[in-house]
Amino acid sequence: MRYALALLCSISWLATAHAADNWPQWRGPNAKGIAPAGNFPVEFSGDEGVAWKVAVPGFGTSSPVVWGDAIFLTASEDKQDTVLAYGLDGQQRWKRTLGPGEGGQHKMGSGANPSPVTDGKHVVTYFKSGRVACHDFAGNELWQTNLQERYGENTLWWDLGTSPILAGGNVVIAVMQAGDSYLAALDPATGDEVWKVKRQYQRPDESDQAYTTPQVANIGGREVIVTWGADHLTGHDAKTGELIWESAGFNPNEEGMWRVIASHAMNDEIAVVPFGRGKFLAGVKLGGQGDVTESGRLWEEQIEGPDVPTPIVAGDKCYILTDGGKLDCRDLQTGKELWSGTLPKGRDKYFASPVLAGDKLYCLREDGVSFVVDVSDGFKLLTKSGNELGERAIATPVPVRDHLLIRGVEHLFCFGAGDDGPAAAK
Numbered sequence: 001m002r003y004a005l006a007l008l009c010s011i012s013w014l015a016t017a018h019a020a021d022n023w024p025q026w027r028g029p030n031a032k033g034i035a036p037a038g039n040f041p042v043e044f045s046g047d048e049g050v051a052w053k054v055a056v057p058g059f060g061t062s063s064p065v066v067w068g069d070a071i072f073l074t075a076s077e078d079k080q081d082t083v084l085a086y087g088l089d090g091q092q093r094w095k096r097t098l099g100p101g102e103g104g105q106h107k108m109g110s111g112a113n114p115s116p117v118t119d120g121k122h123v124v125t126y127f128k129s130g131r132v133a134c135h136d137f138a139g140n141e142l143w144q145t146n147l148q149e150r151y152g153e154n155t156l157w158w159d160l161g162t163s164p165i166l167a168g169g170n171v172v173i174a175v176m177q178a179g180d181s182y183l184a185a186l187d188p189a190t191g192d193e194v195w196k197v198k199r200q201y202q203r204p205d206e207s208d209q210a211y212t213t214p215q216v217a218n219i220g221g222r223e224v225i226v227t228w229g230a231d232h233l234t235g236h237d238a239k240t241g242e243l244i245w246e247s248a249g250f251n252p253n254e255e256g257m258w259r260v261i262a263s264h265a266m267n268d269e270i271a272v273v274p275f276g277r278g279k280f281l282a283g284v285k286l287g288g289q290g291d292v293t294e295s296g297r298l299w300e301e302q303i304e305g306p307d308v309p310t311p312i313v314a315g316d317k318c319y320i321l322t323d324g325g326k327l328d329c330r331d332l333q334t335g336k337e338l339w340s341g342t343l344p345k346g347r348d349k350y351f352a353s354p355v356l357a358g359d360k361l362y363c364l365r366e367d368g369v370s371f372v373v374d375v376s377d378g379f380k381l382l383t384k385s386g387n388e389l390g391e392r393a394i395a396t397p398v399p400v401r402d403h404l405l406i407r408g409v410e411h412l413f414c415f416g417a418g419d420d421g422p423a424a425a426k
Contacts, residue, residue: 024120032265043387046389049415051416057095060074060407061395081097082112121137129148132144157259166216167214170185171185207255212228216238219287220287224236234247245292247293250282262274270333278306281335283332284298299335319354348365366392370389370393372387389406402417
């Protein structure tokens with residue numbers, strides 16, 4: 001029966017692949033955390049509504065990425081950096097052990113926190129060890145390098161969190177830490193350096209450290225890498241790495257320990273920046289030249305905000321999930337609250353970032369309980385008792401092609417929806 005469910009799932013995914021986006025990196029296309037509207041599951045658990053689930057070897061908190069009929073993710077197995085590939089039927093296609101890795105510093109951290117990124121031909125992975133590796137879809141290693149051996153040691157106090165992105169036709173990785181900090185662009189075919197630029201600001205202790213992931217904006221026809229960290233939002237040319245503009249003023253009292261975990265959320269015009277360890281939120285107009293601290297600041301609010309989960313910008317709204325489960329919707333232009341709601345209380349926090357599929361917002365708590373909120377007209381909780389995986393979960397969920405992938409600490413789950421879908425088959 002399990003084989004039949006997996007086969008139905010595979011056929012369903014393939015049938016809709018031509019009409020749906022892939023999920024090529026952390027939080028999907030350009031790290032926005034948004035999937036097109038579809039028939040996504042609402043009620044499910046580790047035992048109910050499961051199209052398939054597969055035990056994942058080792059441990060990791062990276063999210064899976066999807067391209068075509070393939071799923072990729074990373075793990076640390078027996079202290080080795082590991083890359084895994086699965087089909088849409090849940091069957092493992094290949095596993096590659098790359099070499100010695102590092103363990104997690106945080107109790108829920110790992111040496112495999114960053115999510116892979118793919119362009120449909122290459123799969124690039126990044127690990128706490130500094131290892132960056134590239135494979136083709138058949139599992140052949142194309143190249144491997146180590147940023148720490150190449151450019152200097154890792155000085156982050158906690159586990160690496162930044163995921164690689166694609167920009168300007170290259171793989172781009174941000175390293176923001178005490179000491180040498182930079183953006184580096186690597187050729188996806190060879191791993192050779194295309195450009196590397198210093199991105200370093202003298203900040204109080206730990207405030208120079210970031211676990212965020214850059215995003216790409218099209219500003220006036222120019223591809224710009226927007227990066228948040230070290231109390232600065234910056235825009236670099238994706239082709240050359242040139243610094244175009246920078247915005248400061250996010251730590252006016254020079255506070256220490258203001259490391260940042262939650263990434264900014266944005267469209268091509270405005271970025272929403274969480275800072276101050278979940279106490280502040282700012283809206284910044286993208287673009288300009290040089291220091292745009294004053295000219296680019298649209299608004300700033302002192303709120304109960306997110307320290308770990310990254311917000312979502314969708315249309316003229318921004319959705320903010322706090323670590324404690326408070327959900328706000330704010331006007332993107334002004335920062336004013338439009339509505340708010342609170343998810344059912346639990347002892348655990350929200351480390352995974354929320355994702356939006358159509359009007360459904362998926363929020364995953366670290367104890368493996370998830371909630372689905374209809375945000376089409378305010379806060380409408382669709383799952384009051386919560387969907388329980390039966391195991392802990394840190395990775396951000398992946399809504400793609402009417403299915404939901406969730407990576408727990410032990411399994412990769414695939415959930416379907418609808419009376420005629422794989423989740424309904426018995």
